[in-house]
Amino acid sequence: MKIFEVGRDIWFINEPVSRATSTRYTFFRYANGNYGPQISISVRTKIGPGGDRSDSDPGVLLSEGEYVWMAFGGHLFKADTMGLLWVTDRSTQRILFQKSSEMESGTSLQIDPGPVPITDLYRDSGDRLWVHFANGSVKRYPKDINLASPTMSSIPPDLLRLKATHLIKSTPEDKWYFNAMTGKLIRWSDIESGKPIILDGESSAAPLAVWQEPASQIDRITFVFSDALRTYHGKMLRTVDPIGPIDTVNASLITRDGVLWLATSDGAVRYDGTRLRTYTRQEDGFLVDNVRDVVEDSRGNIWFATRGGGAVRYDGETFHSRTTKNGWAHNNISKILESSEKDIWFATEGGVTQYTPARGGLPECRIISLEADKSYSDFSSSLVLPTRGAKTFNVRGLSSLREGLSYQFKLIGLDTPTWVNVSAEDFANLPVVSTARADEWTPFAGSIATEQQNLNNIGVTQEIQNQNGILRIRYAGLKAGHYTFLIKAFRKGWHYTAPPAIVDFNIPPPIWTRWRTYLPTFIFITVVFALVGRLILNRRHTLQLRNEMREKEEAEMQRIRAELSEAQNIQMGLLPPEAPDMKGFEVAGMSVPATQVGGDFYDYLTVENGQNAIAVADAAGKGLRGAMNAVLTNGMLYEVSRYKSEAAVILSDLNAGLAPRMYGPSFIALNLAILDETNKRINYANGGQPYPILKRGAEVIEIENSDLPLGSMKRVVYESSTIELNDGDTLIFHTDGLIEALNTAEEMYGTERFKESVSRMPDNFSAEDIIQHIVDDVHEFVGDAEQYDDLTIVVIRLRSDV
Structure with a gap:
C-alpha cells in the first residue's frame, strides 16, 4: 500500500492485484473525516514474443508535492481533488471517484498498457x-503540464538526448542518472545546454543510494552499492570502503542534518559520510529486521515502518517501538506519511493508523x-552504594514533540520527602556544562528554595546541572538507610505523564557501628562449627548409602x-504435515503438547x-498409555472411514472395535x-468432546451435540447432526486442554472467556490467524503457569469467495 497527500486529503493505493488477464489498481482517500468513494483502473496484460508479461513490475511511481503525479502500467496520471487525470501526448481524460456500489458492479476502467514501461518520475526545480x-x-514536460485539465489541448514533451532509466540524485549543479540497459552512471551538469557525461565502468545494478556532504564539492559524491562505497572522481568511480552485503533497499532518506538512512530487509542502515552502521533487533531495539519505509517528521524524529514489528521512532539516541499494543492497526506496516496537519499516517495490512x-x-x-x-546503569534490582561520596542521577526527558520538559522528582527515605519541581524554564536557564566542567553545580533557587531549605536542615544537600541537555541531580550527605528515587517528565500545560522512572538503593552503615549486629552472628557461627565437626563423622558413614x-x-x-520422550514422539507422529487443499473450505490445525505428555x-x-x-x-491417560490409545484409535479410524461416509456410523463402528482393545481401563473423546463442499455443510458427530464453537458474523454459537466417549461401552449408537454454513462462517473444534487451562491463581480459562475471545476476532482473519489469536489469548491468560494438558485446535472456515 502507498500513502500520499493531495491538497489536505490523504490518498491510499492498495497493493496492485495481478490476475491472468489484467492488473487492478484501487485508489481511495480520507477527506473531511471520512473514507470516501474509490477509483479502480484495470490495466490489461499483454504477453510479448519472448513470453514477457507487460505487468512484470506492477508498482506505482509517485512524484509528490504541490502537484501529485503518478505512473503505472506505462501511463501518466495526475491526482487532484476530483480524482485522476489520465494524460497522454494526444489527450487528457478525467477519471472520477465512484461509490462502492458502482465498484462492485464491475464498472472499473479497463485500459491497455503503455507501449513502454515508465521507470522513474519526478519534477525539477522549475516544476517541469x-x-x-x-x-x-x-x-520532459513543461511546467504547464501541472495545470492540465480535460478541456486543455495536449502538451507535447521535449525528447532529450539523455539515455537513462532512473534519476539517482539531483543537486543544484548536477543530476546523476543510471541506465539499466547499459549499466552506466551518467552525470549531467548543465541540463539546459550541456551534454550528459557517461562514467567509465559498468554496474549490474543501480546504486542503492547516494550521499553528499552538504559543505563538500560536487565531485565528492559517495555512491552506496550493495557491496562497497564508491566515490566519483573525474569520470571514474573509485571504491572507498568495501562493506558487508546490503540486501533489498525498500526506501531511503536524507535527513535535514545530511544523514543517509536506508530501509532494508536486514535492518536500518545509517551513513553519515564517516561510518556505515546497520541497526537490527539483536542490539538496537527493533522487534524485526525487515524495514519497509523510513521518513523524517517535522520535529526531527526518524520513523521506520517494519514488517511484523510495528513502527519504530528514533529520537537521535534511542529507538522506541510502537505496535498493536500501543493502538496501531497491525504490525505489518508498508508506508509512512506526515501530512500537512503534522499527523503521521501508517499504511498497515490491517488498515490505516x-x-x-x-x-x-x-x-x-x-x-x-x-x-x-x-x-x-542496571536498575533492575536494588543497588548497594557506599556511605561516603555524593550520589548523582543522570536523567534524560523523552518526548515525540522534542520540546523542553519540566521535571518532578523526590527521594523517598529522607526525613521529609517531598516532590521537587524543575520547570522547563528553570532547566533552560541553567548554564550548559560540558563533560570537562562536570564539577560546576547550581544550587536550587526560586520556586524550589523551600525544598532545598528542608533538606539542609537534615544535613542533606541537593544540586542540579544541565550537561548538554541531560538533567543531573546530585545528593550529598545521605545517611545510611533504604532510598527510592522517582522522577517524572511533564509537558507544558499537561498534568499527566508516563509512570516515573525509579531507582532503589541502600546505603549500609559503617562496619564499626554494627558490632552489636554481628555479635549474635559470631556466637552462632562458633556453635555451628562445633556441630559441623561432630556431623562430619556421621556424614562419612551415610555418604556411601546416599550415593547408592x-x-x-x-x-x-x-x-x-x-518413556515420556517415546510417548511424545508417538503423539507428534499422529499429526498431519499439512491441511487438505479444498476450494470451499479453509482448514488449519495446531496441537501444543503439554509438559506432561497426553493423548x-x-x-x-x-x-x-x-x-x-x-x-x-x-485419549484419556498420560504418558505411554495415552499415546498408545491415541495410536490405536488413529489406526482404526483410518480403516473404518474407508468404508463409511456418515459421521455417526463411523463413530459407532469405531467404538465397537475400540471397546475390547483399549490399553488398560480407559476411553477416548473424539x-x-x-x-460437504458442494452443499456448504458439515456432517458432525461428537463422542465426549467439548462442544465446538460456530462464529457467524458477530454471533458466537455452541453446537450442543455430544454422546459418550469411545471405548467406555461396547454397544453405543452415536447420533450425528448437519451444520449448514454461510459464507465466512467459522467452526472451531478444540479439546478440553483449552477451556481447562489454569493460570497461576488456579482460575480456569473457561468456555465463556473462549467465546468472548472468538467474538473479538475480525471477520477477515484466516484460519491460521484464528488459531494464533486463540493461542495468544490462552497464553496471555495462563501467564507463567505450567501447561498440564495438551491444547489442540482445528478451525474450518467457509471461504466467502466460493
Whole structure:
C-alpha cells in the first residue's frame, strides 16, 4: 500500500492485484473525516514474443508535492481533488471517484498498457515533469503540464538526448542518472545546454543510494552499492570502503542534518559520510529486521515502518517501538506519511493508523546512569552504594514533540520527602556544562528554595546541572538507610505523564557501628562449627548409602524420561504435515503438547464417498498409555472411514472395535466432521468432546451435540447432526486442554472467556490467524503457569469467495 497527500486529503493505493488477464489498481482517500468513494483502473496484460508479461513490475511511481503525479502500467496520471487525470501526448481524460456500489458492479476502467514501461518520475526545480522509460528514453514536460485539465489541448514533451532509466540524485549543479540497459552512471551538469557525461565502468545494478556532504564539492559524491562505497572522481568511480552485503533497499532518506538512512530487509542502515552502521533487533531495539519505509517528521524524529514489528521512532539516541499494543492497526506496516496537519499516517495490512503526536505521545523519563563509587546503569534490582561520596542521577526527558520538559522528582527515605519541581524554564536557564566542567553545580533557587531549605536542615544537600541537555541531580550527605528515587517528565500545560522512572538503593552503615549486629552472628557461627565437626563423622558413614540411592533415583528418572520422550514422539507422529487443499473450505490445525505428555491428536481423512473429514481426539491417560490409545484409535479410524461416509456410523463402528482393545481401563473423546463442499455443510458427530464453537458474523454459537466417549461401552449408537454454513462462517473444534487451562491463581480459562475471545476476532482473519489469536489469548491468560494438558485446535472456515 502507498500513502500520499493531495491538497489536505490523504490518498491510499492498495497493493496492485495481478490476475491472468489484467492488473487492478484501487485508489481511495480520507477527506473531511471520512473514507470516501474509490477509483479502480484495470490495466490489461499483454504477453510479448519472448513470453514477457507487460505487468512484470506492477508498482506505482509517485512524484509528490504541490502537484501529485503518478505512473503505472506505462501511463501518466495526475491526482487532484476530483480524482485522476489520465494524460497522454494526444489527450487528457478525467477519471472520477465512484461509490462502492458502482465498484462492485464491475464498472472499473479497463485500459491497455503503455507501449513502454515508465521507470522513474519526478519534477525539477522549475516544476517541469521528467518521465523515464524502460528503453532509456526520457521525456520532459513543461511546467504547464501541472495545470492540465480535460478541456486543455495536449502538451507535447521535449525528447532529450539523455539515455537513462532512473534519476539517482539531483543537486543544484548536477543530476546523476543510471541506465539499466547499459549499466552506466551518467552525470549531467548543465541540463539546459550541456551534454550528459557517461562514467567509465559498468554496474549490474543501480546504486542503492547516494550521499553528499552538504559543505563538500560536487565531485565528492559517495555512491552506496550493495557491496562497497564508491566515490566519483573525474569520470571514474573509485571504491572507498568495501562493506558487508546490503540486501533489498525498500526506501531511503536524507535527513535535514545530511544523514543517509536506508530501509532494508536486514535492518536500518545509517551513513553519515564517516561510518556505515546497520541497526537490527539483536542490539538496537527493533522487534524485526525487515524495514519497509523510513521518513523524517517535522520535529526531527526518524520513523521506520517494519514488517511484523510495528513502527519504530528514533529520537537521535534511542529507538522506541510502537505496535498493536500501543493502538496501531497491525504490525505489518508498508508506508509512512506526515501530512500537512503534522499527523503521521501508517499504511498497515490491517488498515490505516492516524497518529497525532500532540495527543498521542506522553513524555517520559529515562535514568541514564547513577554515579557513586562507580557508574551504575542496571536498575533492575536494588543497588548497594557506599556511605561516603555524593550520589548523582543522570536523567534524560523523552518526548515525540522534542520540546523542553519540566521535571518532578523526590527521594523517598529522607526525613521529609517531598516532590521537587524543575520547570522547563528553570532547566533552560541553567548554564550548559560540558563533560570537562562536570564539577560546576547550581544550587536550587526560586520556586524550589523551600525544598532545598528542608533538606539542609537534615544535613542533606541537593544540586542540579544541565550537561548538554541531560538533567543531573546530585545528593550529598545521605545517611545510611533504604532510598527510592522517582522522577517524572511533564509537558507544558499537561498534568499527566508516563509512570516515573525509579531507582532503589541502600546505603549500609559503617562496619564499626554494627558490632552489636554481628555479635549474635559470631556466637552462632562458633556453635555451628562445633556441630559441623561432630556431623562430619556421621556424614562419612551415610555418604556411601546416599550415593547408592542417588544412582537408583537417576536410573529411574532416565527410564521415565525415555518413556515420556517415546510417548511424545508417538503423539507428534499422529499429526498431519499439512491441511487438505479444498476450494470451499479453509482448514488449519495446531496441537501444543503439554509438559506432561497426553493423548491429543487431530487428523484429516478421506471417507468412502471421497469427502474430506476432520477428527479431533483426546485419549484419556498420560504418558505411554495415552499415546498408545491415541495410536490405536488413529489406526482404526483410518480403516473404518474407508468404508463409511456418515459421521455417526463411523463413530459407532469405531467404538465397537475400540471397546475390547483399549490399553488398560480407559476411553477416548473424539469429534468427527465430514465436509460437504458442494452443499456448504458439515456432517458432525461428537463422542465426549467439548462442544465446538460456530462464529457467524458477530454471533458466537455452541453446537450442543455430544454422546459418550469411545471405548467406555461396547454397544453405543452415536447420533450425528448437519451444520449448514454461510459464507465466512467459522467452526472451531478444540479439546478440553483449552477451556481447562489454569493460570497461576488456579482460575480456569473457561468456555465463556473462549467465546468472548472468538467474538473479538475480525471477520477477515484466516484460519491460521484464528488459531494464533486463540493461542495468544490462552497464553496471555495462563501467564507463567505450567501447561498440564495438551491444547489442540482445528478451525474450518467457509471461504466467502466460493
